[in-house]
Amino acid sequence: MRFTNFSIWRGRLPHWRADDVRYYVTFRHRRSLEDHERNELFRALLRPDAKKLDLLILCVLPDTTELIFEVREAPTGRPYELSDIVEKCKNAAGKKIIKKSGERFPPFYTESYDRIIRDDAELEEHWQRILDSPVDLELVEDPELWNSLWVRGVE
Numbered sequence: 001m002r003f004t005n006f007s008i009w010r011g012r013l014p015h016w017r018a019d020d021v022r023y024y025v026t027f028r029h030r031r032s033l034e035d036h037e038r039n040e041l042f043r044a045l046l047r048p049d050a051k052k053l054d055l056l057i058l059c060v061l062p063d064t065t066e067l068i069f070e071v072r073e074a075p076t077g078r079p080y081e082l083s084d085i086v087e088k089c090k091n092a093a094g095k096k097i098i099k100k101s102g103e104r105f106p107p108f109y110t111e112s113y114d115r116i117i118r119d120d121a122e123l124e125e126h127w128q129r130i131l132d133s134p135v136d137l138e139l140v141e142d143p144e145l146w147n148s149l150w151v152r153g154v155e
Contacts, residue, residue: 003116016116019079022056022070024126025086027112030105032062037097037107041065042148044093045086052080059130060148061137065108066130068117086112 004019033041042060051072058067067086071079087110094106101107117123134146143149 016114020070022068022117022123023082023114024066024068024117025082025112025114026064026066027086027090027109029063029065029108031107033060033107036100037093038062038148040096041090041093041108042150044089046150047089052085053082054152055150056152057127057130058150059133059146061133061139066126066133068123068126068130082114083112086114 003016003021038060042058045058045060045065045067046055052074053072054070056068056070059065069082071082071085074080090106090108090110090112094108097103097106117126131143131149131151134140134143134149140146
């Protein structure tokens, strides 16, 4: 598969970028999030300017967060940088959590793992795993009962 405007950059992890692709992003939490902290992060990730991304699915669990989205084009004609979008959301939520908890650092790691979803089969695989994760972790019996799960088209 060939990607348009493909590039790679590296933090601690390699990050692939291309135009007109879907991304799977996940990051771990330093510790399990309490309900109010999980909700703060969930709201922050739902809140980014809709002009920057098309969110397809999002699930914030006590120990990890996973999402799938498409990055939109900036006024410059290039896509927004997905790490800027995700990291700004994490920073905003982290500041609120730190203020309440008195901790020195946000309860989640700064760098996220991201992956270009290469085809519909891979999209379905990640989608279903994210959707099933609250049930698989025995947090709820029905994923619709998990209040930190958002699926496009399902409110």
